Amino acid sequence: ARYVYRFGGGVSEGGTGDKNLLGGKGANLAEMASIGLPVPPGFTISTDMCTRYYEEGARFPDSLRAEVADGITHIEGITGKTFGNAADPLLVSVRSGARVSMPGMMDTVLNLGLNDETVAGLAAKAEDERFAWDSYRRFIQMYCDVVLGLDHGRFEEALEIAKEDRGYDLDTEMTAKDWKALVDEYKKIVKELWDKPFPQDVHDQLWGAIGAVFGSWQSERAKVYRRLNSIPGDWGTAVNVQAMVFGNMGETSATGVAFTRDPSTGERAYYGEFLINAQGEDVVAGIRTPQYLTKAARENAGAKAASMEEAMPETYAELVAVFDKLETHYRDMQDIEFTVERGKLWMLQTRTGKRTAKAALKIAVEMASEELITQEEAILRVDPSALDQLLHPTLDPEATRDVLTKGLPASPGAASGKVVFDADTAEKKAAAGEEVILVRIETSPEDIHGMHAAKGILTARGGMTSHAAVVARGMGRACVSGAGSLAIKAADGVMKVGSREVKAGDIITIDGSTGEVMLGEVPTVKPELAGDFATLMEWADKGRRLKVRTNAETPNDCRTAREFGAEGIGLCRTEHMFFDAGRITAVRQMILAEDEAGRRTALDKLLPEQRKDFAEIFEVMAGLPCTIRLLDPPLHEFLPHEESEFAEVAEAVGYEVDRLRRRVSELHEFNPMLGHRGCRLGVTYPEIYEMQARAIFEAACDVAEESGEAPIPEVMIPLVATRKELELMKAVVDKAAEAVFEEKGRTIPYLVGTMIELPRAALRAGAIAEVGEFFSFGTNDLTQTALGVSRDDASRFLTTYVDKGIYARDPFVSLDVEGVGELIEIAAERGRATRPDIKLGICGEHGGDPASIAFCEATGLDYVSASPYRVPIARLAAAQAAL
Ligand code: ADP
Ligand code: MG
Ligand code: MG
Numbered sequence: 001a002r003y004v005y006r007f008g009g010g011v012s013e014g015g016t017g018d019k020n021l022l023g024g025k026g027a028n029l030a031e032m033a034s035i036g037l038p039v040p041p042g043f044t045i046s047t048d049m050c051t052r053y054y055e056e057g058a059r060f061p062d063s064l065r066a067e068v069a070d071g072i073t074h075i076e077g078i079t080g081k082t083f084g085n086a087a088d089p090l091l092v093s094v095r096s097g098a099r100v101s102m103p104g105m106m107d108t109v110l111n112l113g114l115n116d117e118t119v120a121g122l123a124a125k126a127e128d129e130r131f132a133w134d135s136y137r138r139f140i141q142m143y144c145d146v147v148l149g150l151d152h153g154r155f156e157e158a159l160e161i162a163k164e165d166r167g168y169d170l171d172t173e174m175t176a177k178d179w180k181a182l183v184d185e186y187k188k189i190v191k192e193l194w195d196k197p198f199p200q201d202v203h204d205q206l207w208g209a210i211g212a213v214f215g216s217w218q219s220e221r222a223k224v225y226r227r228l229n230s231i232p233g234d235w236g237t238a239v240n241v242q243a244m245v246f247g248n249m250g251e252t253s254a255t256g257v258a259f260t261r262d263p264s265t266g267e268r269a270y271y272g273e274f275l276i277n278a279q280g281e282d283v284v285a286g287i288r289t290p291q292y293l294t295k296a297a298r299e300n301a302g303a304k305a306a307s308m309e310e311a312m313p314e315t316y317a318e319l320v321a322v323f324d325k326l327e328t329h330y331r332d333m334q335d336i337e338f339t340v341e342r343g344k345l346w347m348l349q350t351r352t353g354k355r356t357a358k359a360a361l362k363i364a365v366e367m368a369s370e371e372l373i374t375q376e377e378a379i380l381r382v383d384p385s386a387l388d389q390l391l392h393p394t395l396d397p398e399a400t401r402d403v404l405t406k407g408l409p410a411s412p413g414a415a416s417g418k419v420v421f422d423a424d425t426a427e428k429k430a431a432a433g434e435e436v437i438l439v440r441i442e443t444s445p446e447d448i449h450g451m452h453a454a455k456g457i458l459t460a461r462g463g464m465t466s467h468a469a470v471v472a473r474g475m476g477r478a479c480v481s482g483a484g485s486l487a488i489k490a491a492d493g494v495m496k497v498g499s500r501e502v503k504a505g506d507i508i509t510i511d512g513s514t515g516e517v518m519l520g521e522v523p524t525v526k527p528e529l530a531g532d533f534a535t536l537m538e539w540a541d542k543g544r545r546l547k548v549r550t551n552a553e554t555p556n557d558c559r560t561a562r563e564f565g566a567e568g569i570g571l572c573r574t575e576h577m578f579f580d581a582g583r584i585t586a587v588r589q590m591i592l593a594e595d596e597a598g599r600r601t602a603l604d605k606l607l608p609e610q611r612k613d614f615a616e617i618f619e620v621m622a623g624l625p626c627t628i629r630l631l632d633p634p635l636h637e638f639l640p641h642e643e644s645e646f647a648e649v650a651e652a653v654g655y656e657v658d659r660l661r662r663r664v665s666e667l668h669e670f671n672p673m674l675g676h677r678g679c680r681l682g683v684t685y686p687e688i689y690e691m692q693a694r695a696i697f698e699a700a701c702d703v704a705e706e707s708g709e710a711p712i713p714e715v716m717i718p719l720v721a722t723r724k725e726l727e728l729m730k731a732v733v734d735k736a737a738e739a740v741f742e743e744k745g746r747t748i749p750y751l752v753g754t755m756i757e758l759p760r761a762a763l764r765a766g767a768i769a770e771v772g773e774f775f776s777f778g779t780n781d782l783t784q785t786a787l788g789v790s791r792d793d794a795s796r797f798l799t800t801y802v803d804k805g806i807y808a809r810d811p812f813v814s815l816d817v818e819g820v821g822e823l824i825e826i827a828a829e830r831g832r833a834t835r836p837d838i839k840l841g842i843c844g845e846h847g848g849d850p851a852s853i854a855f856c857e858a859t860g861l862d863y864v865s866a867s868p869y870r871v872p873i874a875r876l877a878a879a880q881a882a883l
Helices: 016-034 047-055 063-079 118-126 129-146 152-166 176-194 202-216 220-228 295-301 313-330 357-369 375-381 384-391 423-431 445-453 467-475 531-543 555-563 584-592 596-620 643-653 657-667 679-684 686-707 723-744 759-763 779-787 795-803 820-834 850-859 868-882
Strands: 004-008 042-045 092-098 108-112 237-243 254-259 271-276 334-341 344-352 402-406 408-411 414-420 436-440 456-459 478-481 486-489 494-497 500-503 507-511 516-519 547-551 569-573 625-629 712-717 751-756 774-777 839-842 863-866
Touching: 004 016, 004 063, 016 042, 016 047, 016 092, 016 237, 016 313, 016 344, 042 063, 047 202, 047 237, 063 202, 063 237, 092 202, 108 129, 108 202, 118 129, 129 152, 129 176, 129 202, 152 176, 202 237, 220 445, 313 334, 313 344, 357 375, 357 384, 357 531, 375 531, 375 868, 384 868, 408 467, 414 423, 414 456, 423 436, 423 445, 436 445, 436 486, 445 467, 456 467, 456 507, 467 478, 478 507, 531 868, 547 555, 547 868, 555 596, 555 868, 569 863, 584 596, 584 643, 584 657, 596 625, 596 686, 643 657, 679 686, 679 723, 686 712, 686 723, 712 723, 712 774, 723 751, 751 759, 751 820, 759 779, 759 820, 774 820, 779 820, 820 839, 820 850, 850 868, 863 868
Parallel strands: 414 436, 436 456, 456 478, 547 569, 547 863, 569 625, 625 712, 712 751, 751 774, 774 839, 839 863
Antiparallel strands: 004 042, 042 237, 092 108, 092 237, 254 271, 254 334, 334 344, 402 516, 408 478, 414 507, 486 494, 494 500, 507 516
16 A cells, blocks of 8 residues: 655645545645645655554554655655755655644644754755754754653743843844754753653654654544544544745745635635744744734734735735635635745645634625635535524623723634633533633643633734634634733732733623623623625525424514524424413412312413413414424422422412422322323313413414414424324314304414324324324434433433444434434324325424434425524525535
């Protein structure tokens, strides 16, 4: 088998299509080389090798030695330099590169090939001693960190001391002599920490680095990142070995990162940062404040340091031409890394740029308008789940704010929470249900779990492309970065802004769209849903077949859902209305009643209340189908459980306390979720369902009378297992309808159907469809009953189940397509066989989950139903599923 693929100097043994084999970075380097962009030559060791490396106990097969040697010869041939040669040494970078980008998660070593001899050759050739020693000290530090695993703090400390001793502020003030002295210092540290001198053999260096890059695939932080992003552990990383180009060769050299459009807003403006006389990670590491790429961005920010457009106009023009070429070629926004060596531009990386939901929408819509992509591609470009970021509230512009300071608007959205200064605490507090803002001087990959747990992230250092900014945008967390006036003393649990002090646990609000940091919680308002959002939704609506309804039971939720585009109610849970303060007493009287007469007296009190509930909902939903589920939960949920409540409740319902206590214990159930609930209530106490049906039809007639438009009630009987249950309950509903229509002198079309939420119901769907006019898959209970997993207790073991791959994802979040999905398919098929026009929908939480929606489309359901805020997500996911 072959493991090495070359690129550069007119050769390109791969391209973008080879990401699985070459990793994203390697595939795109080869692609850029093949479209004629300036890429330093190199080669990629494939991801297959990573797999084999681990299979063979972290060892390389012998055949790889020859292949790598050929690869080095390829680079030497193009550059004219020789690896390890003292007079004119070839230096390389050894770079990781997985199939999908895992920003900052894995390791890279720069300037490899330097040793005590070659450093002199490099200095002589470049006519610049300072640059050579700067490169060598960087190499030693990186190599010790990545390959030898030595404490990088010691090296940083040594540099700090070196600068302090000389009275320097910046690394750029260090002279050749200073760097040379630091290299000696570094070598001493290596000796001390590692017991051996720094490796001088360049081939040992190379193999050490290749092994370390493969090794970084299994680092803890990489594993956490993979888990959070559902990246399989067996994909492996590729290794790229590439000729070095130098951005640290003086004032005509530079390094930078850029996006072809603004990754935060999506605007069509080149966007990026660069640093003159710098190398590699300097821009993202926040060591020096980077300069803007464009003049407009610099002016906008009121910054002084010249932009690249101003400082290097010719190279900038070249770079812009590359941006345009890349966008047209890849037909998507690109995230680019480049280096300028003495005025010559080199491309080091390109990939599809991560972006906020807002930017994703704008870029998709604008690229379709520019005819770079089609409308269908635009629909597919936006991750439905990411819309969540846009639908949630932003800061109320009217609210007063106590602004502490301002940083960079690194990732939009507003977030309030308690200040925490480290990732572990953030994770702990969030797990305990608290909302936290993670505040760090700067973040690193070790903070990833805390960033995930936090509502927002605030850093004192780092630019718009810093680690914090990039990761926060990817995760959809609000982030303000580079708030330079923050003095953070994490160890003391405080940060200072000027004379003001904020302690750990104090509440702050950050606005990732403006960069503002405020003390206390600032109220929020609903977002504006016009513009690009509306346009893309319109395109999505044209493309989808599935209808989208909402799960809602208050007029307010119904209005929100309609604004979000809901086309009806898929689930209105009537029991929520029973808990209202005004009526809980009547509900309790009904439950406690020992005979039908007693129940009817209580139900008579509830009827006008329920009618009012339904009338309000029907007014909002006039003309649309409204599925209303009759009473479902076990009755004792409505009763007091604490001894302290008994006296008050007894008084309210007119019982002696002892009698109340006895009734409550009579109603106690050992396993209430499988107990006296759902249609079993209707079967034992038909008068309850009769009252509810009457309230529905009276309200529907009243609304039709007043507004001229009736809703279309779909009365849903819960927890049916048999045809007979549904038959009995349908008779109750039909009788109520008939009576009401007679009294009101008008008829309203309605349906009676059932939830399919028990495996028996799914199997007996053919018989049940003889009675039921629609099925709604109640996938929360169906998952619970099919898997035999209580959804209220599942969290104790489900994470382990997902970690061990028993279920790919939490089956209560994303439908278990294999098992529960098969039950749905069986029920749909058997239901349709009996009643070809039977209406089929889904009303579990899964109705708002894109993967589950794809299944609903494939199964040919008529609609999905989701909570109001997930309605747009469902609309977009339904369109994607249909395309
Ligand atoms: P990451 O995946 O963490 O971005 P990279 O492999 O892209 O790591 O390397 C990080 C940075 O190192 C690059 O952005 C680039 O600035 C620098 N770099 C990598 N390879 C070279 C090279 N051959 N010449 C010059 N700089 C390089
Ligand atoms: Mg990179
Ligand atoms: Mg249920």
